[in-house]
Amino acid sequence: MKLFIFSLLVLILPYSQNLFGQPVYSPARLLQPLNDMGGSARAMAMGSAFVGVADDSSALLWNPAGLGALKGGELALHHNSWLVGTNQESFIAGFPVNGCGGFGLMATFMDYGTFQGRDSSGTLTSPYTADSFGLMLGWGMEFFPGFYAGLSAQDNQQFNPSQSYGVFSGGLGLLYLPDNHLRFGAALVNFGYNQSNAWVAAAIEGGVSYRQSLGKPHNLLLALDGTVEPQGVNRLGIGVEYSYQSKYFLRAGYEYSDQNNQIQDLQGLTAGAGLRLGDFQLDYAYLPYGDLGTSHRISLSYFFPATQTPTHPSVEAPAATFKPNPGIGTNQSVLTLQFDLPPDLVAQGRTLEAQGQMVQAMGLYEKELLQNNQDASAWYYLGADYYKLNQKANAVQCFEQVMKLRPSDKSFSDWLDRYKASQP
Numbered sequence: 001m002k003l004f005i006f007s008l009l010v011l012i013l014p015y016s017q018n019l020f021g022q023p024v025y026s027p028a029r030l031l032q033p034l035n036d037m038g039g040s041a042r043a044m045a046m047g048s049a050f051v052g053v054a055d056d057s058s059a060l061l062w063n064p065a066g067l068g069a070l071k072g073g074e075l076a077l078h079h080n081s082w083l084v085g086t087n088q089e090s091f092i093a094g095f096p097v098n099g100c101g102g103f104g105l106m107a108t109f110m111d112y113g114t115f116q117g118r119d120s121s122g123t124l125t126s127p128y129t130a131d132s133f134g135l136m137l138g139w140g141m142e143f144f145p146g147f148y149a150g151l152s153a154q155d156n157q158q159f160n161p162s163q164s165y166g167v168f169s170g171g172l173g174l175l176y177l178p179d180n181h182l183r184f185g186a187a188l189v190n191f192g193y194n195q196s197n198a199w200v201a202a203a204i205e206g207g208v209s210y211r212q213s214l215g216k217p218h219n220l221l222l223a224l225d226g227t228v229e230p231q232g233v234n235r236l237g238i239g240v241e242y243s244y245q246s247k248y249f250l251r252a253g254y255e256y257s258d259q260n261n262q263i264q265d266l267q268g269l270t271a272g273a274g275l276r277l278g279d280f281q282l283d284y285a286y287l288p289y290g291d292l293g294t295s296h297r298i299s300l301s302y303f304f305p306a307t308q309t310p311t312h313p314s315v316e317a318p319a320a321t322f323k324p325n326p327g328i329g330t331n332q333s334v335l336t337l338q339f340d341l342p343p344d345l346v347a348q349g350r351t352l353e354a355q356g357q358m359v360q361a362m363g364l365y366e367k368e369l370l371q372n373n374q375d376a377s378a379w380y381y382l383g384a385d386y387y388k389l390n391q392k393a394n395a396v397q398c399f400e401q402v403m404k405l406r407p408s409d410k411s412f413s414d415w416l417d418r419y420k421a422s423q424p
Contacts, residue, residue: 039058039060039061039078039090039092039106039108040056040057040058040061040076040078040092040283040297040299041078041272041274041283041284041285041297041298041299042056042058042241042249042251042272042274042283042285042299043058043061043062044270044272044285044287044297045239045251045252045253045270045271045272045273045283045284045285045286045287045297046223046237046239046240046241046251046252046253046270046272047223047237047238047239047252047253047254047255047270048225048235048237048239048253048255048270049207049209049223049224049225049237049238049239049253050062050063050207050223050225050239051063051173051185051186051187051205051206051207051225052175052183052184052185052206052207052208052209052223052224052225053066053183053185053207053209053221053223054066054069054173054175054183054185055069055070055183055421055422056070056074056076056094056301057070057074057075057076057092057093057094057104057301058076058092059094059104059138059140059150059173060092060094060104060105060106060136060138060152061092061106061136062173062185062187062205063150063173063174063175063185063186063187063205063207064104064138064139064140064150064151064152064171064172064173064187065140065148065149065150065173065174065175065185065187066140066148066150066173066175066185067094067101067102067103067104067138067139067140067150068096068101068102068139068140068141068142068148068149068150068175069102069140069142069148069175069177069418069422070094070095070096070102071096071418071419071422072095072096072303072304072305073093073094073095073096073303073304074092074093074094074095074301074302074303074304075091075092075093075301075302075304076091076092076093076299076300076301076302077089077090077091077299077300077301078090078091078092078297078298078299079297079298079299080295080296080297081295081296081297082295085113086110086111086112086113087110087111088108088109088110088111089108089109089111090106090107090108090109091106091107091108092104092105092106093105093106095304100141101139101140101141101142101150102139102140102141103137103138103139104136104137104138104139104140104152105136105137105138106134106135106136106137106154107133107134107135107136108133108134108136109131109132109133109134110131110132110133110134111129111131112129112130112131112132113129113130114127114128114129115127115128115129115130130158130159131158131159132156132157132158132159133156133157133159134154134155134156134157135154135155136152136153136154136155137152137153137154138150138151138152138153138171139151139152140173140175145414146176146177146178147174147175147176147177148174148175148176148177149172149173149174149175150172150173150175151170151171151172151173152170152171152172152173153168153169153170153171154168154169154170154171155167155168156168156169167192168192169189169190169191169192170191170192171187171188171189171190171191172187172188173185173186173187173188174186174187177417177418177421179417179421180211180416180417180418180420180421181210181211181212181421182208182209182210182211183208183209183210183211183421184207184208185205185206185207185208185209185225186204186205186206186207187204187205187206188202188203188204188205189202189203189204189205190202190203202229202230203227203228203229204227204228204229205225205226205227205228206225206226207223207224207225207226208223208224208225209221209222209223209224210222210223211421216393216397217244217245217246217393218242218243218244219242219243219246220240220241220242220243221240221241221242221243222239222240223237223238223239223240223241224236224237224238224239225237233257233258234257234258235255235256235257235258236255236256236257237253237254237255237256238253238254239251239252239253239254239270240252240253245393246276246392246393247275247276247277248273248274248275248276249273249274249275249276249283250272250273251270251271251272251273251274251285252269252270252271252272253269253270253271254268254269254270255268255270256268267288267289269288270285270286270287271285271286272284272285272286272297278390279302279303279304279305279390280300280301280302280303281299281300281301281303282298282299282300282301283297283298283299283300283301284296284297284298284299285297305388305390345364345365345367345368345371345378346364346365346368346375346377346378346381348364349361349362349364349365349368349378349381350381352364353381353385358385358388358389361381361385362382362385365378365379365381365382365385366382369382373401374405376401376402376405376406379398379399379401379402379405380398380399380402382398383395383396383397383398383399383401383402386398387419392419395419396416396419396420399412399416399419400416403416
């Protein structure tokens with residue numbers, strides 16, 4: 001926690017004299033407005049403080065290094081009801097590939113609505129429409145334990161009746177996970193050129209997030225990030241996410257900038273909520289822009305089962321009970337050694353699992369643990385079944401018992417840290 005507070009101070013101090021400025025859109029990102037609008041309702045509800053979080057498919061937009069830390073595939077649809085009748089529809093996919101990191105893909109369409117046409121003299125002509133379309137690809141990978149890097153590339157085409165305009169840009173990201181609580185992220189966004197070979201303005205972003213359990217089943221995620229733009233607008237974002245049972249989510253955030261845009265009424269504050277039902281998650285974000293209006297974001301995501309499975313910890317065979325028997329009657333001088341081997345309930349459970357009877361197998365593991373709660377193998381297989389059922393809290397509880405019994409198993413410990421830090 002001390003490290004997290006220190007990180008917050010490092011990011012806040014350079015902006016302290018501007019904390020009461022009114023937020024505006026970054027000029028660097030206005031050349032890529034589809035990217036600037038952030039994609040997911042979850043990220044936007046947290047004050048856009050997502051560079052140091054980057055734990056779902058929308059990491060493609062904020063910090064592509066986060067794609068390398070994805071535990072399972074995700075498909076997401078994002079709707080943005082923006083200002084003055086503008087609507088944006090986006091599709092984002094993120095998926096890990098064994099040994100190759102994680103990949104992301106986005107396709108997005110922006111409908112700017114219908115405009116009244118006028119000629120050079122101001123005379124009314126036929127109405128016309130304007131829209132834009134964007135494609136984005138990204139990749140991230142773990143290069144050292146807990147250290148991830150990634151890159152992205154985007155092409156955005158804007159169309160109107162008389163001409164089109166294209167911009168090609170790229171992004172670089174870094175992500176460091178020292179443990180299952182902290183994440184540090186940095187990204188260089190929007191560097192590239194347009195079709196006239198003019199360089200696109202870039203921005204440097206840095207962020208940190210801290211995840212803390214408040215006691216089962218409550219969890220809290222705190223995030224902060226800042227954007228530095230050469231000759232542009234600097235920004236600071238703060239966000240928080242509270243989750244209950246990894247199913248119900250409440251989010252809030254605030255954005256500061258160092259430039260006054262003269263917009264009146266409520267702005268800068270963000271809020272949202274989420275609901276997880278099985279493999280699906282629905283998120284909503286409310287974003288007021290003062291007298292300009294309000295933006296509403298809705299995201300629907302589907303999460304595939306995690307492809308990275310826990311490494312089996314080293315376990316020992318069930319201990320045999322040794323009973324010396326001095327013999328009876330005329331055989332009293334004979335010493336008989338008797339070994340009572342307990343029934344191998346874990347092995348029986350594994351057999352049931354192979355037959356597709358997971359619930360019955362879990363019952364045997366639980367029975368074994370009632371008799372011997374020091375059986376690391378039983379804890380492991382029970383946790384693995386909870387893992388398959390996507391019951392993360394129960395799985396983590398079982399796996400933590402395994403670590404207490406087998407603290408020297410480094411590979412399993414590393415996997416467990418990443419699993420606990422992953423998005424529910």
